[in-house]
Amino acid sequence: MSHTPTPLIAGNWKMNGLGASLAEVTTLAESLKSEPAKARVAICPPATLIERAARIARGSAVEVGGQDCRAEAAGAYTGDVAAEMIADCGAGLVILGHSERRSGYGESDALVCAKVQAAIRAGLEPIVCVGETLEERRAGRAVSVVQSQVTLSLPDDLHDKRFSVAYEPVWAIGSGLTPSLAEIGEVHQAIRATLLARFGDAGGAVPILYGGSVKPANAAEILAVQDVGGALVGGASLKAADFLGIIRAL
Ligand code: PEP
Numbered sequence: 195m196s197h198t199p200t201p202l203i204a205g206n207w208k209m210n211g212l213g214a215s216l217a218e219v220t221t222l223a224e225s226l227k228s229e230p231a232k233a234r235v236a237i238c239p240p241a242t243l244i245e246r247a248a249r250i251a252r253g254s255a256v257e258v259g260g261q262d263c264r265a266e267a268a269g270a271y272t273g274d275v276a277a278e279m280i281a282d283c284g285a286g287l288v289i290l291g292h293s294e295r296r297s298g299y300g301e302s303d304a305l306v307c308a309k310v311q312a313a314i315r316a317g318l319e320p321i322v323c324v325g326e327t328l329e330e331r332r333a334g335r336a337v338s339v340v341q342s343q344v345t346l347s348l349p350d351d352l353h354d355k356r357f358s359v360a361y362e363p364v365w366a367i368g369s370g371l372t373p374s375l376a377e378i379g380e381v382h383q384a385i386r387a388t389l390l391a392r393f394g395d396a397g398g399a400v401p402i403l404y405g406g407s408v409k410p411a412n413a414a415e416i417l418a419v420q421d422v423g424g425a426l427v428g429g430a431s432l433k434a435a436d437f438l439g440i441i442r443a444l
Pocket of ligand 1: 426
């Protein structure tokens with residue numbers, strides 16, 4: 195397996211977007227057709243828009259993902275969505291373990307790990323999120339917390355599977371704050387070391403995305419940090435023009 199991961203820039207729309215918002219996906223697809231990106235590009239809209247977004251993106255360079263899935267394949271889980279359902283809508287990826295789910299829904303590393311297995315079974319490529327809180331960073335525990343999350347959130351049998359890890363410091367999400375470039379580099383190198391120790395050479399081919407207040411103005415310097423293999427973008431992915439500003443920074 196290659197040691198140079200293809201970068202991935204993924205947009206997380208969170209609980210934002212109605213049918214009219216899909217015009218942004220059209221704009222993105224058209225722009226990437228006239229000027230191809232140096233990264234894979236994905237949009238993860240709310241579940242209600244996945245199928246329509248996938249239809250618009252079909253045949254373009256835009257990939258579509260979900261934002262979460264249930265670990266079980268089916269059953270009495272009112273309101274939840276299974277990985278296979280997301281794949282059935284035409285998505286190819288799914289964000290798992292986002293901090294808004296870890297904190298808002300009490301998702302443990304073990305549950306995230308089960309969801310990763312469900313996603314793999316459904317043929318989806320997981321984007322597995324990890325990241326420390328401000329208290330953990332202030333206590334000097336950022337690297338150890340993140341390494342533990344990576345270890346416990348990933349199942350063993352991922353050697354030949356496509357997945358990525360997104361380092362998203364909880365305190366940087368939606369706050370306008372970002373770690374220093376040195377801090378980003380330190381955590382990304384620690385994640386890379388963890389992946390290599392766990393998966394051997396295959397761990398060198400896993401893109402490690404940075405997420406947390408990425409915008410066109412700071413994307414170039416963040417994406418240039420060693421072992422930063424793309425970005426997971428929240429707010430700045432809602433408008434194609436902003437998201438393209440990040441994509442074009444690579
Ligand atoms: C996110 O929620 O994954 C995220 C990175 O959000 P933002 O870019 O808005 O900080």
